[in-house]
Amino acid sequence: MNNRQNEYDAVIVGAGMGGMTAASLLSRDGYRVLVLEASHVPGGCSSSYYRKGFVFESGATTLIGFDDHQPLKKLEDELGITIKKEAIDPSMQVHLNGRVITRWRDREMWVKEAINHFGEAAEQRSFWKKAFYVSDVVWKVSGKNHFFPPLKKRDWFSLFKNDPRDALVLPYAASSVRETAVQSGISNHQFYRFLDEQLLISAQSRSDDTPFLFGAPALTYTNYTNYYVPGGLLNMVQQLQEYIEQRGGALNVKEKVTGISRNREDTYTIHTSKNKQYRTGLVISNIPVWNMEEVTSGSIRDYFKQEAGKYTRAWGAFTMGVVAEDVFEENMSLHHQLHLSQEDAIEGIDSGSLFVSISRKGDTDRSEEGKRVLNISAHAGTDFWFGLNGNYDRLKQKTEESILGLMREKLPGFTNAKIHMAFSATPVSWSNWVYRKKGRVGGIPQSMSRSLLDWTPNETPFGGLYLCGDTVYPGQGIPGVTLSGFNVYYRVKRKHNNRARNH
Known part of the structure; x- marks a missing residue:
């Protein structure tokens, strides 16, 4: 452990937007930062992936946070960067009982x-x-x-x-x-x-x-x-990766953290799936609180077992990626919520709607000319999908076919679109893709039974161990997890500023 290559001022566990925000800000301040990501790309649930020549988002998703007082604008300002993006309006269209409700950005119009x-x-x-x-x-x-x-x-x-x-x-x-x-x-x-x-x-x-x-x-x-981020949300995350690497930091993908052990001198040793060990005085975990119990021990493990026990209710997702012929109207909204009737109910789907995101026309970084990439997402119970055993593949295929059938009925233009590719994922898939326990995505559901003060905080009782991401305050969404990255950064700076070395 005396090898300088294995020592870092800060190790970030998980390359979601919360962790990448904290890592970028610390890198700017001179910290030597290492980000460890289990998946093959950074970004977690706010990312993209390649499949057979096309780029799919991790899920059907929207992107805000760049207006005044919002965290992504602040991140751009703090780092002196401009994330490549294109404004869209309207934000979404909702299809309810045969009517199309347009979610205009202008407040009076809405x-x-x-x-x-x-x-x-x-x-x-x-x-x-x-x-x-x-x-x-x-x-x-x-x-x-x-x-x-x-x-x-x-x-x-x-x-x-x-x-x-x-x-x-x-x-x-x-x-x-x-x-x-x-x-x-x-x-x-x-x-x-x-x-x-x-x-x-x-x-x-x-x-x-x-x-x-x-x-x-x-x-x-x-x-x-x-x-909308041309080429996919991964491009936004990779801008932050480049920022970190230009300042002496590193981001290692396909390197899952398997253990976080606390040393006597109030430092930590990080163990990974590549049989490597890293030493640091500062750990910021961006993985869900449910996962922390698996990689810690002793009193730290007891703490996370208690924290995770607060949040027994959380959603998984049934998602689909589709490549379709571009027969859609020129100015069609890029985001659609398709409401389902009682007759439309699909086994394994617990929401009353499908959410659809479509790649922008002409975005050839995501698909070849004349085709569009669609991501579809619906809430799903995790226990249901993990408990199917021998019926899993059959029901997954049935659910996929039912969703495509409803898309043909409810999404304008899709009826006439030739489908070139279609595949699906369940909470089981998500647990394998982004390593979230039981495939829980989207953070912890809001609840009237939980006080404003009863959120897992960014700072733990263990010196040098901090948290960010969608299972700590303030919770869900890309702006929310980005804000959590800011929050953990300020707590770190207040207590550990003297730990940054001069590089």
């Missing part, structure tokens, strides 16, 4: 659209006014309160630096999205169905169990600037 489809004009205006207000405050406040949830007195005192007027949103932590809509006077049951499926893809929970404090940003993300 409110008029909602009124057009759901009626109750005054009530809709009241609800969305609250949602925009709460969302804007949450982005502003979360972007400057990096020591939340508070662990020590100084963390609590730092909260008093906020504008007292922003505290007016706190009561919305105790009111669900559904309760807030009811209080606004909305009675249209189709609107509540719309809310449930929109929240499920952004907050991992439905309107009756999502606090409005979190639900407002989840519902209004289409009203901020949405982006």
Whole structure:
């Protein structure tokens, strides 16, 4: 272990956007950083992969976070880079009961659209006014309160630096999205169905169990600037990889961390699947809390067993990749939510909709001219798919065929599109791809039963061991995990700044 090559100022476990954010910021400050990733590409659930000449996203996904007070804009500003991206508008189209609801970015246009489809004009205006207000405050406040949830007195005192007027949103932590809509006077049951499926893809929970404090940003993300990354989200992650490597850091893929052991001198030894060991005084884990129990021991293992036990409810996903002939309309939205009726129910699928992302027309880095790449995603129960045993392959094929059938019915243009490739993945696949325990993706679902303060924090009780990613505060989504990378960075800097060497 005296070999200098195996010693790093910081080792980041997992190359998701949370870990890559923290690694980039520490690299900028002179830390010698090593990022270890079990998969063959970085990015985790915010990435892309190649298959038979085409580039697929890890899942059907949208990208925001570059507007004022949002974490990806801050990351660009802090690193002095510009992530290659293209703005898209509208953000999404929702297909519900034969109607197409367009999620316009412009707030007034969206409110008029909602009124057009759901009626109750005054009530809709009241609800969305609250949602925009709460969302804007949450982005502003979360972007400057990096020591939340508070662990020590100084963390609590730092909260008093906020504008007292922003505290007016706190009561919305105790009111669900559904309760807030009811209080606004909305009675249209189709609107509540719309809310449930929109929240499920952004907050991992439905309107009756999502606090409005979190639900407002989840519902209004289409009203901020949405982006498309040419060539796939992997290109965004690789820009951060290049930044780290240019500053003396390293990112090793296909090198799974198999053990994290604490040494007497308050340093850590990281053991990997390549039979290598790395020594560091600072470990930042970007892998889910459920996985940490498997790679730790003693009191550290006990801590993560307790933390993981808080979150027994989490989603898996049934996803598909499709390559289809490009017969779609020129200005067709790149993101679609297809609502399913009771007659459309698919065994193994637990959401009431399919979410579809389509590659941009002319993006030849993802597909050859004349073809488009589609990613489809739906929520799925992990226990169901892991418990199928001999029926797994049969049901996977049946589910895939059912989804393609519904796509032909509900996605404009897809009926006439020749399919050149189609394949699917279940939570079992996801556990093998990105090594998340039981294939749980999307983070921890929001819940009315969990306090704002009852989140796994970035800092653990063990000196030098920190956390980021979608199973710690603030939770889901690319902006959320990027914010977690900032939060862990500031905690590290407050306690370990003197550990950076001069390189």
